[in-house]
Amino acid sequence: MTDPASHVSVGALRAIFDNTQTTVLEPIVQCVQIKPLPPQPNHPERYRAVFSDISNYVQTMLATQANHFVTDGSLRKGCFVRLKSFQANSVKGKKILIILDLDVLGDLGECEKIGEPKPLENKIEEDEKHQFAANSGNGFYAPNLPHAQAQSMNREHAARSSKSSAHATIYPIEAISPYSNKWTIKARCTNKSQIKTWHNRNGEGKLFSVNLLDDSGEIRATGFNDQCDLLYDLFQEGCVYYISSPCRVQIAKKQFTNLNNDYELTFEKDTLVEKAEEQSDVPQVRFNFTVIGDLQSVEKDTTIDVIGILKEVGEMSQTVSKTTSKSYDKRELTLVDATGFSVRLTVWGTTATAFNVLPESVIAFKGVKVSDFGGRSLSLLSSGSMTIDPDIEEAHRLKGWFDAQGRTEDFQSHVSSSNATGPSFKTDHLKTIAQVREEQLGMSEEPVFFSLKATVIYIKQDNVCYPACLSDRCNKKVTEIDPGQWRCERCDKTYPRPQYRYIMLLNVSDHTGQLWLSCFDDVGRSIMGTTADQLMDICQNDEKKASELFYQANCRTWNFRCKAKIDHFGDQQRVRYQVSSAQPISYPDEASSLADQINSYSIV
Known part of the structure; x- marks a missing residue:
């Protein structure tokens, strides 16, 4: 059998970040670690992988379109892959790769980590100490000129060269962050707002915004005052553009945008916008429909x-x-x-x-x-x-x-x-668990709604709730940055505590089988009989009482109103059953319903 180490592109990872070396177009590397990132509500799963070329290893982030390599089990620790499409990036001083596409080389098999690769950052940073010129390729070295004049000439050189070189490497929208430096995106303008004006105590001004789309995602960009005058007529809905930094990247103001992106752009005076000659290689408007x-x-x-x-x-x-x-x-x-x-x-x-x-x-x-x-x-x-x-x-x-x-x-x-707030529960399309599976509810493109009478037999206690923002109508997950300091990126605010909200996973049963159901905050409060905030407080201070709460919530029968919808994970599909409401059994209503069924049978 061929030695897998002989196929690895030794030194290829360092070359990606070093412009003085020849880059391997599709390097072969070994996956030495892979793990999911912490989940975020309303965001797809993301995975971080560490790849080694025997000499060095580097942290990478898989783009969402590459998730299926993980979910289908082909990308595993120890396997070998060919990196087909990737983007070099720097986040908080660390070198990372955004992996857009790869091939898992199954014929090379799997094995323990080969060699003792060193972290890439240390070697690169050491080399950069000996470099005077910027490694972006858009600057030049002018040691005999005054500092200010050299800076000015560098800016002019960058402005002249950006148009000719910007199109060489296209940056995916999904990879843009405040830590990205020089980049160019190729994106379609899917929406352009009217010009809006404002007047307040600080002055007056005007602005417009556009929504930009490429294969990896969407982002909102805004132009103020001079940039509004300069760029408004250039942008046309449906057309494709090259947009090159400098361009300010900041946390998205969610009250002004409907796009699924944590960041947004602000055009600056040196931002370069150019209409692309090729207009067909960028997707049209992307929808995520709710029925x-x-x-x-x-x-x-x-x-x-x-x-x-x-x-x-x-x-x-x-x-x-x-x-x-x-x-x-x-x-x-x-x-x-x-x-x-x-x-x-x-x-x-x-x-x-x-x-x-x-x-x-x-x-x-x-x-x-x-x-x-x-x-x-x-x-x-x-x-x-x-x-x-x-x-x-x-x-x-x-x-x-x-x-x-x-x-x-x-x-x-x-x-x-x-x-319809009365005590009766809507029982049209009442199904048994066996019928849900046999009829393959949710396997079509459209979601299916049904009622289910079932008993809770297990509540998954891991990640039963998440810390949410205290702002009215936000509900986004917050992160603890320091003790007593919880940060919401969406609202750009810090709070002394979060508000916990349920994201429960239940296993329920009837006389025909078992089913996993997903529940959110309203249903979680009904099931547990308390708020998520109170439950977290009990879990931290009285484990015995918390166990009793979960014990009491088990073996209770509910009328669930459910939605079955297919979820796509790369090449894999699975049906997700989500509870929209849950009501306890009304025994008088159940008795009346059974009596009606009995009376409806013909007696021979």
């Missing part, structure tokens, strides 16, 4: 994407803001989909006044806010967008359903379902 029937289980003020058939178009009207006393144009639309539910969606401003879409059209909305006013309703954010009859699979499937049967169906609004 209308699932809105009842979506938390208030969450930003989502939704697609539906336009059932009704309301008249133009105006509303006056209570805070600014300004009047705003609005129009209410009614959307329906194959779940049998309808929802009211409000559009504002010029979108409302210029709205001329025909009923029965398919509309995809990106960036709508969920409200609980009168049940569940939606509102299109100023940063959101609307696409009529998009050429995507979800739209074609929805149109086919509506033409075949949806046109004649009756739809249930979330207003009526949210007001």
Whole structure:
């Protein structure tokens, strides 16, 4: 058998970060460690891997599109891989690689770590002490010029050379962070806002923002004042651009954006924006749809994407803001989909006044806010967008359903379902666990809703809750940076304590089998009979009492309202069963239901 060590690209990792050495295009390395990063709510799983070329080892982060190598078990400690696509980065002074694509070389087998590789940072930092010029490739060495003049010439040289060299290596949006230095992204402008002005005690100004998309993710970018004048007309929705730093990277202000990115960009005076000649190699608008029937289980003020058939178009009207006393144009639309539910969606401003879409059209909305006013309703954010009859699979499937049967169906609004607060539990589509599995509920692209009467037999006590932000309507996970200091990156605030929220995993059983169910905070409080905050306090101060709480929560039977939806992890698929509500058994209602079933049988 071939010695695997003979295939490893010794020294290749150091060369990636050293411009004086020849880089191996697709180096072969050994995986010496792999582990998941701490989970974050509403974010996909992320994995960190350590790769060795025998001489050195380096920390790497797998892009989400490479997660399937971990989840399918092919990328394991000791195996050998070929790094096909990657991006060098520096985070807090440490060298890391963002791995975009790789091949696991199964024919080389697996073995213990080969050699005694050294950490890459030490060697690189040692070499950098002996380098006077910057290693970016955009500067030059001018030892005989005054410092200020040399700096000026470096800036001019960088400005001239960036356009010719920026397109050589494209940086993925997913890898951008405040620790990234020189980079160029190639991205499609999926949304451009109107120019907005402000006037306050500190002065006045104007701004606009764009949403940018590439294969790895999305990010919001904003231009103020001079950059607004310079770049506004250049950006056109749907077009692809090269954008090169300098460009400020900062924590995203989630109240102004609907994109799934922790960071956002601010254009600076030297930011280079150039329209790309090739316009077809960057994806179009990317959606992450929530079906209308699932809105009842979506938390208030969450930003989502939704697609539906336009059932009704309301008249133009105006509303006056209570805070600014300004009047705003609005129009209410009614959307329906194959779940049998309808929802009211409000559009504002010029979108409302210029709205001329025909009923029965398919509309995809990106960036709508969920409200609980009168049940569940939606509102299109100023940063959101609307696409009529998009050429995507979800739209074609929805149109086919509506033409075949949806046109004649009756739809249930979330207003009526949210007001049904009586003791009776909705038992339509009541399933046994065996039926859930046999009918493969959730295996289609659309989620399936069903009721389940089952008994809790096990509560997973690991990670039963998470520390959440205290800000109203945030709920994002916070991190303890110092004792008594909890940091929320989304709100950019620090609190003396968190508010714990449930993320429970239950194993339930009926007479036909067992099933794992995911539960969030409202359901968790019902199951445990106490808040997550109180439970954490008990767990820290009285382990015996905490054990009793979990013991008492077991062996109780509930009526669960569930959603079955397929989740994709690379090439793997699995069905996730999420509980939207749980009610204890009402024995009088159960007795009446059984009596009705008995009476319905014909007696021969």
